[in-house]
Amino acid sequence: MKNLLKIFAAITLVWATNSFAHNVNKQCDVAKLGIDKVVGYAKVHNKEAKAKGVEFRRLNVNNTDLIKAVEDAVANGEKTVQPMHFKGKDKSKTKLDVNYAAQRACHFAITSLTQAKEAQKTYKLSIPGDGYKF
């Protein structure tokens, strides 16, 4: 019975993870929705992520700067972006195709929020003496 419950829990988790990934991919699909809409989603969600203190940073680039770089590239008709380093003085070493950058910014913005929500329930699973058994 216990094993059955474990299998059921594992299937639910895999299903939930897959459906979440599917939804994010749909919401951040530049080819289908167009770059403006995807950047719009990224902006809205990233603003919330920033306010909650969960904004993503990858290779010294804050997601805010990635979004800004995409907006600038779209406005100037450029095909690649090179966002600012988080310190704000120089550009980072990151160079990306503008469509890919928009998709990543959108993905990062949404994932940071869903992940934070998920952590409200899952954090106890790694505490020795609480949810983490050894």
Added chain:
Amino acid sequence: MLSKMIKLFMVLTIFAVVSNAGKYDKQAEKDRKALVKYFEAKFEDPEKNRNQFFPYSTDKELKENITKGLKHHDFAIGNYAFSKQGKVQYDEIKEMPPYEEFIEKGEDIYKNSEALKKCFPDTKIGGNYPYFDDKTGKVVTLSVAINDCVVKAGEEKLNLKKGKITHIEAYFADQTKQADKNMDIKINSKKAQQAYERGKKYYYSQRGYLKLSCASCHVQGAGQRVRNESLSQLLGHATHFPVYRLKWGAKSKTSDGLGTLERRMEGCIKDEGQVPPKADSKEMRELLYFMAYMSNGMKIDGPDIRK
């Protein structure tokens, strides 16, 4: 009759207050003891318990590089507690520690500052921070307390991560170490307990684009390798700050590689793939409060060196 009832009521009230006095740290104590038990079990015999605790380590690593049979207080020196190779290098560097001159600098700063002497008449306070200030409802870290003190005296605001503040903290840590004092963090109120719980939640929550929690590396991952470095354990993390990191020293023009715990945590959170909270933010203060509580009862041995 009425006076008897009043007396009885007063006795009951006093009893309730006294019996509740230690209540606020009940969960924290439970967490701390469970953490000690976990690390002692993990390092009892890594080779024997490899399936549970070290599934990715090689036979050679477990046989030749990890010390077994470690007990609570052995964990005070970070990954040098279990990493045999690391411990050899650590002992060599400790023969001529690069932080000595900064302890002296800190002592000079302290002795020439009326404000610091007034705010911190006792210099053996390394084990008493962070504490929860019930008046402001905030956690006060040593860095925040030092900075508030100098700012109130009309002096320039300090960088909470490196420079002058680390010299002062190094002096305090050294004084505390010489007085043979232990980490002694208190949770004395409901609000302090809530701050501790938020800090704990922050520590154990997965974050950043890598979806790692602090615990992924420093609880479940402790003892395993990232490239050529062994990951250190949460237990004892707060006892030896400020630390002189060789990496920070190499970057500094004056070879000043000292950094506060806030600086180290910013780096860790950045490595998880998230924008870290500011050094004096509520999140950072509460995170350090939780971390320090986990090291309660362990000897203060700062400043120290790390790679």
